[in-house]
Amino acid sequence: MTVMIRSAEPRRSATGDEAVIPAIAEDGTLFPIGKLDAHRVGQKHLAVSVFVFAGDRLLIQRRALGKYHCGGLWANTCCTHPHWGESPSDCAPRRLxxxxxxxxxxxSRSVVEYRADVGNGLIEHERVHVFRGDVDVPFDVSSYNCDEVQEVAWVTQEALRSEVAAAPERFTPWLKIYLGRWSELALQDAA
Structure with a gap:
């Protein structure tokens, strides 16, 4: 798929939000927008989701309480937005x-779209580039960034689905969407 860029220079958002991300216009071209601005108006934008596996176990993270939305909720290994001018394939390892x-x-595994209310008047309307990483065995992940992540856990898909069914309020909207559309993510191990 060819991506067209409508504007070559990022602009500062109207609210002064300095994090500028690629938004997607109705004609498919990209334009720069402040991250919070995109979420306030529900503008479709590019995103990245990373899923790291150790065999049948997925590394999930509990988002730090100070996150601008969904703080304290469990999500996949890593998710973010590329910076303006950054490709999803460069963004994914950087943010991981x-x-x-x-x-x-x-x-790189797939591209999926979703729209979800993430609370506090914010909407995630994302075209997500999905990535998979693999490690040999689950290990103690203690080097996470405490400003971003509160805790991590290795879980099987079965255990995760059971936990989400028992206490859905503990999980981010996008993780619940991903579980419902699992086959679209194309995360099955290629080996």
Missing amino acids: LEEVGLSLPLQ
């Missing part, structure tokens, strides 16, 4: 290292 402290090869 920044959030969880892991550096490992990632495989």
Whole structure:
């Protein structure tokens, strides 16, 4: 898929939000927008989600309480927005290292879209580039960034689905969407 850029220079958002991300216009072109502005108006934008596996166990994270939305809720290994001018394939390993402290090869798996109310008047309307990473065995992930992540856990998909069914309020809207559309993520191990 060819991505067209409508504007070459990022602009500062109307609210002064300095995090500028790629938004998607109705004609498919990209334009820069402040991250919070995109969420306030529900503008479709690019995003990245990373899923790191150790065999049948998925590394999930509980978002730090200070996050601007969904603080304290469990999510997949890592999720974020590319900076304006940054590709999803460059963004995914950068953010995995920044959030969880892991550096490992990632495989691009799929692109999915969703729209979800994430609370506080904010909407996630994302075209998500999904990536998979693999490690040999679950290990103690203690190098995560406490400003981004409150805790981490290795879980099987079965256990995760059971926990989400028992206490859905403990999980981010996008993780629940991902579980409901699991086959679209194309995360099955290629080996």
